[in-house]
Amino acid sequence: MKKIISIIAAISITLLAILMISSNQKTTNVQAATKSPGKVLVVYYSNSGTTEDAAKKIQKKTGGDLIKLRMSPDYPSNYDKLTKVSKRQIDKNIHPEILNKINMKKYDTILLGFPTWYQRPPMFINTFFEKYNLKNKTVVPFSTSMSSPMKVNRPYLKKMVKGKKVNLQTGFRANSSKAINKYLKNHNLLK
Ligand SMILES: Cc1cc2nc3c(=O)[nH]c(=O)nc-3n(C[C@H](O)[C@H](O)[C@H](O)COP(=O)(O)O)c2cc1C
Numbered sequence: 001m002k003k004i005i006s007i008i009a010a011i012s013i014t015l016l017a018i019l020m021i022s023s024n025q026k027t028t029n030v031q032a033a034t035k036s037p038g039k040v041l042v043v044y045y046s047n048s049g050t051t052e053d054a055a056k057k058i059q060k061k062t063g064g065d066l067i068k069l070r071m072s073p074d075y076p077s078n079y080d081k082l083t084k085v086s087k088r089q090i091d092k093n094i095h096p097e098i099l100n101k102i103n104m105k106k107y108d109t110i111l112l113g114f115p116t117w118y119q120r121p122p123m124f125i126n127t128f129f130e131k132y133n134l135k136n137k138t139v140v141p142f143s144t145s146m147s148s149p150m151k152v153n154r155p156y157l158k159k160m161v162k163g164k165k166v167n168l169q170t171g172f173r174a175n176s177s178k179a180i181n182k183y184l185k186n187h188n189l190l191k
Helices: 002-033 050-062 079-091 124-131 154-161 177-186
Strands: 040-044 065-068 109-115 138-144
Touching: 040 050, 050 065, 050 109, 050 138, 050 177, 109 124, 124 154
Parallel strands: 040 065, 040 109, 109 138
Antiparallel strands: none
């Protein structure tokens, strides 16, 4: 009789443990799906204004801080000169200096905006990941372009964050309000 009671007790304890683990897992999954982005920074560079428009819309919708990156030397606004300067940076692997001092400790999620140049991120994006400590931060890249999809930037960005423990997201092409709204809504980034 004693043996039967101890077998029943053991089975009950096991069942209880299984129930507790599975309910705990459910809570964790719900938390992951509804995880808050925390303190948001929208940081961007724009030469002719398109990425700036997108960044301002994103800032309003997320309620984050907004910072425009300043480079030294600054990029020319003349289109022909800009194409030459930016192409030379790629060819010579130049990582242009970024002048902004940003206290990244304040932020949890960083939306990083840039124009797509030559089917890839501009070279100051390399500097961005070298200059700022983004360890354990979530970085959501967004880009504007004439037609190139966001995914052309992905392999370059992945290489830039390699070994830095950055939570790099796929990001999105931010040429329309519709695309911006869709991404922010689907990724729980609306304020
Ligand atoms: C040097 C240079 C290279 C560009 N390369 C591409 C490209 O590869 N694919 C594309 O779709 N658009 C390209 N564009 C267009 C820009 O990505 C597009 O106009 C962008 O929205 C500009 O952003 P901004 O106004 O914030 O500077 C290029 C523009 C410049 C100046």
